[in-house]
Amino acid sequence: MRTAFHKIKAxxxxxxxxxxxxNADYFDIKTIEGDIDLRSFISGMLSYYPWWMVSLYRIREIIVAILGLVHHEKPETLPSIKPEDLSFEPGDNASFFIVRDAKEDTYWVAETPEDKHLTAFFGVVAERSDQNRSRFQVFTCVKYLHWTGSVYFNLIRPFHHIVVRSMMKAGIKQCRATPRNSFNTVT
Incomplete structure (x- = not known):
């Protein structure tokens, strides 16, 4: 099993x-492996929007209102993103994220819409494992811009872990149509 140090080095x-x-105030990295390419993995992650995530977003809106934070409109469902439609161009939208940096088959980084309380980056780094599978390092970096950023993020942080892990599994399952595709959560 790889240590956190090795994951960060990747x-x-x-x-x-x-x-x-x-200067990140919070950094998190999770790993998953599968027989899928980076573009398909990310499009599968960003197309995952089950009912329980809609419910969590509604709860989030209550927290946002209490803290006086920016309210971002979010549709009840998000359209599926096909791998070929996923943008790797900085400044383009990808679901509710804004692409900041990307390199085909290597990494992809996006940012949440502008807020006054925090800045959050979501990224994926892909590397080939010893078994010639893809290992995806999915990371989240949060920088607090105001004291409300820390309060807000620490309230949602337990759910953040659940949401990201679920999105990662959905990303691997994106191409389950072929029998070769499988997943193995490393951490």
Whole structure:
């Protein structure tokens, strides 16, 4: 099993990603493996929007109102993103994220819409494992801009872990139509 140090090293080997890690107040990294490419994995993650996530978003709206934070409209369902339609161009939208940096078959980083309380980056780094499968390092970096950012994020953080893990599994299942595709959650 790989240690947290090795997981972070997988991201830090791309110097262009340092800007997202620098001065982070919160950093999280999760790993999953599967027989799928980066583009398909991310499109599967971003197309996953079950009923329980809709419910969590409604609860989030209550927290946002109490803290006086920016309210972002979110549809009841999000359209599925086909792998070929997923943007790798900085500044383009990808679901409710804004693409910040990407390199085909290597990494993809996006940011949540602008808020006054925090800045959050979501990224995926892909590497081939020893079994010639893809290992995906999915990371979240949060930088607090105001005291409400810390309060808000610490309230939602337990759900953040559940949502990200579920999205990762959905990303692997994206191409389950072929018998070769499987997943193995490493951490």
């Amino acid at each position: 991201i830090q080997k791309y110097k262009e990603l340092d800007i997202y890690l620098k």
